[in-house]
Amino acid sequence: MKITKLLFLLMSLSFFTACEPTDDTVDANEATYYLCQTHWDSSFTNTNGVECEQEFLFDKDGTGVEFFTTYNPGHTYTEKYSFYWNWTSGYFNAIAIEYGSDDRVYFDNVVVGADFLTGYLDGDYAEFHPY
Template structure:
């Protein structure tokens, strides 16, 4: 997921297979654009809008440097900057 300061964002899915213990070259990538805003002034929840009536809620948000966690559409989730994982 990518969040821009201007309230835009992208959700990116990269599909790869493992073969003989190694991650293969991606065979498919999907990108979905959204706009986002804080639910309230406490900044503990995000609303992601994908279309006219297509919303996902990200509750109990915790943001630190390259780390984002919370309850994403009902599922406890953690996101990190992929660059720091390598």
């Protein structure tokens, strides 16, 4: 009877540990493919009530470009920023974006698929769709 209980306990424990994710849970090539397949676009209204559009283009070589456009009445202004990027997590759910030597932002809790890119960009929730 004790042996049966011990076997049941060991089997239960091995079942739970087998379900733990590992760094192999997400494939680097697949995550990078989805991230780099398109331009990612998000439209929103900023805290000053101005309509904005933010677009990211990630390249497989670790470079990228961001376009940030503001639509003021009678005036549209677009800024272009080049950056370097890399995955900062073995689960491929966090990205460091470096615009310069002292200018780095993080895109955390990233979820990327064929038609969406979501996460917390520099602490604010962001949702992007293919452009």
